[in-house]
Amino acid sequence: MKLVRFGPKGREKPGMLDAAGVVRDLSGVVDDIAGETLTPAGLAALRALDPAALPAAPAGERLGPCVGRVGKFVCVGLNYADHAAETGAEPPAEPVLFMKATSAISGPCDDVVRPRGSTKLDWEIELGVVIGKEARHVSEEEARGHIAGYCVVNDISERAFQLESTGQWTKGKSCDTFGPIGPHLATAEEIPDPLALSMRLSVNGRTCQNGSTRTMIFGPYSLVSYISRFMSLQPGDVISTGTPPGVGLGRNPPTFLKPGDVMELEIEGLGVQRQRVVDYDG
Template sequence: MKLLRYGEPGRERPGMLDAAGRIRDLGGVVEDIAGDVLTAAGLARLRALDAESLPQAAGRPRHGAAVGRVGKFICVGLNYSDHAAETGAAVPEQPILFMKATSAICGPDDDVVLPRGSVKSDWEVELGVVIGDLARDVPVERALEHVAGYLVVNDLSEREFQLEHGGQWVKGKSCDTFGPIGPWLVTRDEVPDPQDLAMSLAVNGYRYQDGNTRTMVFGVAELVSYISRYMSLHPGDIISTGTPPGVGLGQKPPVYLKPGDVMELQIAGLGRQRQRVVACP
């Protein structure tokens, strides 16, 4: 299944795509694409529906963030060895974890607003993992059983805030609109191998990132197991699993986002995003 949320910001409705790619409204079935709806039992209930019998959304509505009421937005740093090399960092021996504020989350095609004083805002296409059933200290071999599905994440980063303002990376990762997710959540059964997904990102038509999840240092199952050792993972929590090489920081000289730029990113089977960059009002 492909599940989504559509409509105006703050008033999104739950939906699913039918076989023809049309949005079907789930408002009469569930309140949101969130929480227990994402558990194995919740997804089984949606899978049993006849999509053709559901109301069709009118027109071409805005896509909101594909998951609502996200409790934790956990990111993994330097999880591609070639990305670590381009930033001059060593390949980590254990996953590097940091949090991204959930207030950064926005729709996949919403404008990205540069924060006040930003001069080093950067892009990062990433595979997002959405938790389904509660995961608490789960073994690697059973970790994927706790995954509801996958989606595209643009883990935007203000590098000056992240690296030059002291403290942890979270300051450079959490600006409003710095977490586009979607366009939809693709359930786990439709992604046979999360470690073989091509991914790319272009700015103004120039492709900077062109990678594949097979080059992750720590795969999805390892990450879910590892993180669940340190904190419980609840339905709707998102893990953003790291980015391949080609970020703006790694260019020579570095290239950063400016008002008017357009980012286009995609992951095979998970959909596309497109964001216009605008100045802080």
């Protein structure tokens, strides 16, 4: 099952994709793709529906973030062995965690805004894990049952904010529009092996990241278990699981985004994102 949210920013409606890829309106069934809708019972109720019996959304509607009312946006750093190597870092012995502000969340094809003072804007394609069942101190074996599904995340980063002067990872990751998620949430049964997914990101048509979730150091089940030791995870929380090599910071010389650049991202089975970079005009 593939779930979406569609419509104007801040007024998105819940939907699902039918077998032909047409968006079907779920607003007569649930209020959002969030919270209780993402629990095992909520998803089971949606699976019982006949998509053909639901109204089709208007053609060409904007797709919003595929999950609404996200409570926590937890990110994992240096979680691909080949990405750690390109940055010159030792692979971590335990997951490196940081938080991304939920106000950074945007739609999969919304513009990415380069904030005031930005000089080193960077891209990161990542597998997103969406929680569907509350998790506290769960084992790795139990963790699978706490995942509602998966989506594409672009963990946009401002490296100067993140790493220089009084740099902090959260500060460099949390500007508005720095968290595109979607286009759809693929429920867990759609992705039987989350560690066997190809990943690709291009900038202006040139491939920059071409990797696989196979090179993750800590897989999704391990991460859910680990994170649940330090904070409870609630339905609708999003975990962004790290990026493969090919980020701008790791290139020689380093290469960063500028207004007018266009990023395209795709993870196998999870759809395509496309964002244009624009300057902040406020």
